[in-house]
Amino acid sequence: MISVIGGGAWGSALYYAIKQKVPDAVITSRTKRDIDGFVDLKQALKNEYILIVIAAQAIKDFLRTVDLKNKKILVASKGIDNEKLMFLNEIFEEYVEAENLAFISGPSFAKEVKENKPTALVIASKNLKLAEEFSKFFPPFLKIYTDSDVEGVEVAGAYKNVIAIASGICEGLNLGKNAKAALLARGLVEMDRFGEFFGAKKDTFLGVAGAGDLFLTANSTMSRNYRVGLNLAKGKHLNDILNKLGEVAEGVYTTKAIYELSKKHNIYTPIADEVYKIIYENKKPLKSLEDLLK
């Protein structure tokens, strides 16, 4: 039996999808929600299979409060911890054996999944048998691919949010479709370069979890990260943008993690560097663009 932990946009969308295949599935969240099948955390932790869908920066603290020993864990969050500068699989592996750990990613706006629209997702695990087991919980409109490249799927899901912010800035500055296509192409190369440094496979960046999720997120106002970029280009303040958003925009935090990791390991990440300077050093987006074109 499976429990979903996290009742935000993505947690609830995945829960409603799973419920169509597994009517006994349950969900829990920090705040009580009026959802059929809502249970408290203690009850949720009784199930063998657990799907965790909380904001990436909250995960390390959450893991200190629960016992996940012998549980099978699927993580749907997309981000890199920007205090510990660790990937989520590294943080989870301090609490859960790698063979019990899987990650789900891919191009998937929660709103469309809630409408049962066809969607392709990747479940990555060092234990492919576990990835297969998790894939059985999902209804047919969610096409699940399995993969063993945990690092690649994780880096792709986290990094594309940063490029989506850059793409929103590009749109907000009215730079045109040519510039956006160049940005996305170079963004994909940058994600791949960063990922391969940490052991990811190039092929992953060309698949649904890489190019697929990048093209979705970096081309639509349905993306929260893209909307952050649009508003930054209009000169709005980050805090005002995030308050108005009301949901997590992981790219804001992942940008900082990538910036610090890339400086530490000397990885060339020009787009993430400019997004960092715009968000954290108040650099003007137009000046960033000039520097990128150099």
Ligand SMILES: NC(=O)C1=CN([C@@H]2O[C@H](COP(=O)(O)OP(=O)(O)OC[C@H]3O[C@@H](n4cnc5c(N)ncnc54)[C@H](O)[C@@H]3O)[C@@H](O)[C@H]2O)C=CC1
């Ligand atoms: N919304 C979407 O379309 C998709 C979202 N994701 C990823 O799923 C993750 C969650 O995103 P959403 O549900 O969309 O965001 P949301 O903002 O709607 O919900 C965030 C969730 O995190 C929980 N949370 C936040 N801080 C917490 C803390 N300190 N302790 C415990 N729980 C905490 C909230 O209670 C809520 O359940 C993010 O990493 C996001 O990138 C992935 C694919 C699609």
Ligand SMILES: O=C(CO)COP(=O)(O)O
């Ligand atoms: O990850 C997503 C789609 O795959 C959701 O993107 P946003 O968090 O930018 O809305």
